Amino acid sequence: MARVVCLHGVGQQFSGERELHGSWFPALTDGLTRAEAPALAADDVTCAFYGDLFRPRGRTLAARDAPLDAGDVGAGFETELLLALWAEAARTDRAVVSPDARTLARAPRSVQRALNALDNSRFFAGLAPRALIHDLKQVRAYLCDPAVREAVQRRVAAAVTDDTRVLVGHSLGSVVAYEALCAHPEWPVRSLVTLGSPLGIRTLVFERLRTGEGAGPGRWPGRVAHWTNISDEGDAVAPTKDLRPLFGERVVNHLVHNGARAHDATRYLNTPEAGRAVSDGCHLA
Template sequence: MARVVCVHGIGQQHGGEHALHGAWHPALADGLSRHGAPPLRPEDLRCVFYGDLFRPPGRVLAAQDPPWDATDLDPYEAELLRELWAEAARTDPAVAPPDARTLARAPRSVQHALDALSRSRFFSGLATRALIADLKQVRAYLCDPQVRPLVQHRVAEAVTPDTRVVIGHSLGSVVAYEALCSHPEWPVRSLLTLGSPLGIRHLVFERLRATGEFKPGDWPGGISRWTNLADEGDVVALVKDLRPLFGPRVEGHLVHNGARAHDATRYLNTAEAGRAVAAGFALE
């Protein structure tokens, strides 16, 4: 029975729960060590996996599908892309900032954004097709009414009477927040969010959904502690301080993850992550 349940973010469609566990468990164990807390047993951590929901099914060999390009983004995806571009330009001098002309809602402006982000440190090495695929995963979870229940069901299956801490990375922080808001009866005592897009207005915050008398910004369920970690260069964590939207009880920390600002394992192996998890155990 896992004491810690982890929820991954986008871009995991070719992974799996066991591979994630193999990377996340030692990283969090190192974070606990940095904090001076006892080690975490492998069986104490479970990774919720939902990336397969975004993996296209196999098919009979035929003509290859054309790669996605700027014309394949819908209005939501294009708007999210422009927000990421603006944040990348703020944190990376190699990225030219958008202006009124390049922010116009047209395929050419979307292509400008894709070209700019391809030159950024944050998206270095990520092909345009992969970036578009990631944007489509965010839209699918937040906008497709068939996807969210499937993901939420997997989280609900993972939480047990022994679970005290839920960790959400990237889009997984949105999934985790909504799950806790929907289940105040769960025994979870602490939420740890890493590289979270929860604070992005209009595109994420206003689209949050949960059961019951829920409204975006509500405290997530019956937890006692919420810690949010963000790297200054993490473009996905566009809003670093969640307190204006979710209240003063959110404990926020800026950490330094080096060149891989959004990497989940680099968040997990920090003393701040170890402190948050250990504090969740102490609330038992």
């Protein structure tokens, strides 16, 4: 059974567990090689998949169907997350016009301006506005809809076995992994590896974390002995690169360079930092 369980982020609704394994496992293998760590077999690694929970059901097209646009970005959480991404992208990318205080008043026009600005970003290159809007809605669904959250967590629980020693969470998957470990201190998982994590977005993510009865955000996740957090300076989804102020001094944080694809899961996985963290976790007693 798998010693490493990988958890994906948003935008995977058209993928699947085998397809993800086909790209993630080779990247992780390269990371292990860069770290001069022992190789893992293909069946040592599995991808817990829940992207299909966000895939719209098939239907008959209506005459006036149109793609998502700025008007489909929900007020509240979705708009606030979009504006936070804009602010972080502008901080790290000169091609992105910086928002001002007036823009961040969350008026309808600011949503369109944010989408226009992010269209010029290296980080969001190639991501159509409708895809970005879908991603915003997936994050909101997980953090704000208890039924979606429970369904995702059931998929993770089904993938973890007595042999599992490492959880690797990319993007929203890092939030899923953290909450799963808090909910299951009985699991034998000894190492958490978070890649491009939004866990440090205080109001929108951190303060919404579900960590168990009587425990607030920032609780140490389960029986984990080691937590390694890896981020790229230009990764707008992970604006907080150092998670220690929120989760404690035991979190080990690394900055890596992923080039133009700062948030790409495979570019994180093939780093020596990721390879070393996964290997160390697999060999913990």
